Amino acid sequence: MTRPRTTNRLTRTLGAAALIAAAVSASACNGSPDATQTPSTTVPSSTPTPTPSTPAPPALPAEAKGLTVESADAFTRFYLQLLEHAQATGNTTSLKAWSDAGCIGCGQAIRHIDSVEGSGGSYSGDFAYNGVQISKVRLNQKKAAEVRLSASVGKHTLVPSPGATPTIYPGEKVSWVLTLVARRGQWIAYELEDEKG
Numbered sequence: 288m289t290r291p292r293t294t295n296r297l298t299r300t301l302g303a304a305a306l307i308a309a310a311v312s313a314s315a316c317n318g319s320p321d322a323t324q325t326p327s328t329t330v331p332s333s334t335p336t337p338t339p340s341t342p343a344p345p346a347l348p349a350e351a352k353g354l355t356v357e358s359a360d361a362f363t364r365f366y367l368q369l370l371e372h373a374q375a376t377g378n379t380t381s382l383k384a385w386s387d388a389g390c391i392g393c394g395q396a397i398r399h400i401d402s403v404e405g406s407g408g409s410y411s412g413d414f415a416y417n418g419v420q421i422s423k424v425r426l427n428q429k430k431a432a433e434v435r436l437s438a439s440v441g442k443h444t445l446v447p448s449p450g451a452t453p454t455i456y457p458g459e460k461v462s463w464v465l466t467l468v469a470r471r472g473q474w475i476a477y478e479l480e481d482e483k484g
Contacts, residue, residue: 344372344381354469356424359432362474363465367416367438370396374414377404385475387468392479406448413441413458432467432474435482 345368350361369382379397386393403409416438423435441458462482467474 341376341378342372344376344378345369347385352473354426354429354432354472354474356426356432359424359426359434359467359474360421362467363421363434363436364419366465366476367419367436371415373397373400374410377401377409379404387470387475387477390476390478393476396479403445403447408445408447408449408451410443410445412443412456414443414456416440416461430469431477434465434467435462436465437462437482 345365347365348361351358351365366385369385373379373382373396377400379400382393382400383397386397388394417440419436419438421434421436423433425433427433437460439458439460440456443456443458445454445456447454464478464480464482465476466478466480468477
């Protein structure tokens with residue numbers, strides 16, 4: 288299995304929310320989440336303690352634990368919440384902890400959020416993933432899962448830095464494929480791509 292080839296389409300489809308995952312789709316590399324390759328990311332043992340002014344990141348729900356079709360579905364929803372939290376707070380710690388270090392789309396999204404945060408920029412509006420629909424979950428011998436999903440992202444604005452011209456995204460429906468890989472009995476994000484290529 289190779290990592291999916293991705294494109295810059297996520298940037299166009301998600302706007303600020305897409306720029307998180309836009310990085311997701313601007314990548315291509317080879318690798319395979321099989322028994323011979325172990326992801327380089329470790330599963331976090333606990334959620335980092337947030338600062339008092341920062342909302343706590345979402346906690347992994349019980350339904351997302353394990354390596355089943357149901358847990359892959361629940362983990363995917365949890366991962367989208369991590370993306371939303373990172374955009375809202377600028378804190379990518381939990382998002383990084385649940386992403387494989389080799390996940391190109393995840394890494395690009397994380398770098399984008401870190402760049403906006405580092406420049407004093409912000410996101411506002413409805414950049415949440417609403418109406419999440421999981422259309423298919425395919426397991427590969429409990430070592431990997433491919434999850435096809437769609438969601439709607441509302442109108443939102445990205446201000447990349449103080450005083451910069453805001454970019455307004457009208458919002459729209461997105462369709463992604465999230466590949467998960469097993470790590471110590473738990474799913475982590477291995478790759479994120481735009482389903483439309």
